[in-house]
Amino acid sequence: DTGVSQDPRHKITKRGQNVTFRCDPISEHNRLYWYRQTLGQGPEFLTYFQNEAQLEKSRLLSDRFSAERPKGSFSTLEIQRTEQGDSAMYLCASTPRAGSELETQYFGPGTRLLVL
Amino acid sequence: KQEVTQIPAALSVPEGENLVLNCSFTDSAIYNLQWFRQDPGKGLTSLLLIQSSQREQTSGRLNASLDKSSGRSTLYIAASQPGDSATYLCAVSLSGGSNYKLTFGKGTLLTVNP
Numbered sequence: 001d002t003g004v005s006q007d008p009r010h011k012i013t014k015r016g017q018n019v020t021f022r023c024d025p026i027s028e029h030n031r032l033y034w035y036r037q038t039l040g041q042g043p044e045f046l047t048y049f050q051n052e053a054q055l056e057k058s059r060l061l062s063d064r065f066s067a068e069r070p071k072g073s074f075s076t077l078e079i080q081r082t083e084q085g086d087s088a089m090y091l092c093a094s095t096p097r098a099g100s101e102l103e104t105q106y107f108g109p110g111t112r113l114l115v116l
Numbered sequence: 117k118q119e120v121t122q123i124p125a126a127l128s129v130p131e132g133e134n135l136v137l138n139c140s141f142t143d144s145a146i147y148n149l150q151w152f153r154q155d156p157g158k159g160l161t162s163l164l165l166i167q168s169s170q171r172e173q174t175s176g177r178l179n180a181s182l183d184k185s186s187g188r189s190t191l192y193i194a195a196s197q198p199g200d201s202a203t204y205l206c207a208v209s210l211s212g213g214s215n216y217k218l219t220f221g222k223g224t225l226l227t228v229n230p
Binding site for chain 2: 006035041095104105110
């Protein structure tokens, strides 16, 4: 399978615990995005990487959230001291290159987080 | 701030019917508009992408139109099938430096009954 993959697919944690999600984009896609989707809502943009550089962070990404893409390939999203309001689907997407109106974002299957 | 609205929120139709899903956006300075499909508990699959300079795109039984000046797009599905049942999401990106950032509507939940 050469699509975007995410791990784990599901995560249940207790409030206050730290969690980390991983995203593997399509090979050679240099742009990577994280979105969050709560029930009944569309996805909301969280952050964006071009290669290893994190170029934009939404104000939705509080200090408890950190994302990395150390070698410009896979990315991790960590949430520290989880809160019940963090319960959501976390989606990762990638695109092959910059500057084309024709590029579409290819989404992974998402990681569903439930904070008890 | 760009806002995207999708109407209706839910739609139930019998198999074989043609249907239209609506999307509106508040800022007409868009880079492109995309329609996605999302099955329950799954990620998003891109259906159609319309460039800001285009009026419509077609793929099989799907046709999407764009009227940038009025801030509207429609997704037309011909001869609907039960397998079309899913949530359909509209997303726009703004022109300018942040053209990679998608703003989504809440989606239309489509049920096609056999």
